[in-house]
Every structure is written in C-alpha cells, then in structure tokens.
Amino acid sequence: MSTQRIASADADDPTLEADVFARNCTSRPVLQNVASRWGTLALVALREGPYRFSALRRRVDGVSERMLSQTLQALERDGMVHREVQETIPPRVEYTLTNLGVEVADRLEALIRVLETNMPRVREAQAAYHRD
C-alpha cells in the first residue's frame, strides 16, 4: 500500500496503526509537538495549574524565551493549551491546558514516571553498553 493511500485513508479511519506510521499523516506533526523536548515539559508543568509565561519559563528549566514561545504557539494551535489575555493593567496572559491537553499531559506524565523510577536500570544499561 502506498504512503499516499495510507495517509488519505487515515483521515476517515483514525486507528493507531493506519495513521501514525504513515509518513504523510497529519497526526505525525501533532505527536512531534507534544513529544518534543519543551512540549513535553510545558504540558506536564501545566498539569499543576495555570501559568503565566515567565513563571512557566522558570518551571521549565533551561528553555529560552523564543523556544517556549514557539512551543506554546504550536500547542495552542493544536488545541492542547488555552491562552487567555486578562484585561488588567498591565494585561496578564495565562496558559492553561484544554481538556485534550489534560489527556495528553496525563500520558506524558505516566511516561516520565516510568523513566524516572527506572533511571537506575537505565544507568546500568548505559554502563554495560560502554563496557562492551
């Protein structure tokens, strides 16, 4: 089956295997945005509650202003994050997860938890790999 056929069939059939493994499928860039280095951390941070930009930037240690801004824009566009401008003086911009964002962030948090609790095994594997 050609990639084109898989990709166009996917629009009507949103099952796992038909979709994400097809190179032209629209779900691939969405997966990449949420699973990106900063996308993952921003989504999991926002599970804690609403954040203003500068506070979120402090929470996601190491991210540049530009990268966090691009990341949040992509997450907003894909419907993961809601950006609200409150008409105070000065205006206050707050980011929150959408319902879909919560579902996605929960899965990312579960992934991170597995990695965190297994870091001793990862380190053992790394040591063995470099020993061989």
Next chain:
Amino acid sequence: MSTQRIASADADDPTLEADVFARNCTSRPVLQNVASRWGTLALVALREGPYRFSALRRRVDGVSERMLSQTLQALERDGMVHREVQETIPPRVEYTLTNLGVEVADRLEALIRVLETNMPRVREAQAAYHRD
C-alpha cells in the same frame, strides 16, 4: 534553588518533579531519545514483536537508514531495546524490546492512541487558530 543543586539532588531522589524539570538531569536525554520522532515510532513498532533492521525500516515509514540506526543505538544504550545477532549465514540481527522498553512503549502507545482518536478535535482547533 539553583539548577546545579536540583540536578545533583536528583541522582539520589528519582521523583518526577525534582528530576525531569532540572536542566542537567540525566533523565532528560533519555526522555528525548524515547520521545523523539523516530524513537517513539520504533518503540511502538517493536511492541508488535521482534524486527530485523530492514523490516523495521519499512514499518517506520519515512525513516532513513542512518536515522534508524542512530535511533536504535540510543535505545539500546539506554536499555530499551535488545539487539541480538544470530549466528546464521548470513548473520541475522534482530531487535526486541527489553522489559523496560515494553513499559515505555506501552506509555507511548497510550499517548498516540489519545492523539489518534482526537485528531478531529485537533483539526478543529487548528482551523479556529488560523481563522482568528
């Protein structure tokens, strides 16, 4: 708390918040390897069973030989994937998930499933974003 202090505290305290949000933590590159574009697809593909390199490359549509090779190397080093050389003629190289790899791949598959089933909502959000 400084980044250095968070990062060094993390080595002894593998909890979620202390670790992955600290820029120097050793878990960050591990997360990036499994959540990378090709890392995610390779791990989820390997849930289906063992794969030889060329078959896996066909399954993960669009990946180059070089990128798949680098991806598998990183996953093997981090203890997610086991690489076995069978002494046949010609030798046969097979990739399988380790127990840890299964746990990680299960979480990635859950993430992908959420995205797949919600692509209509994602497309609506994208349309609204570009309309505004």
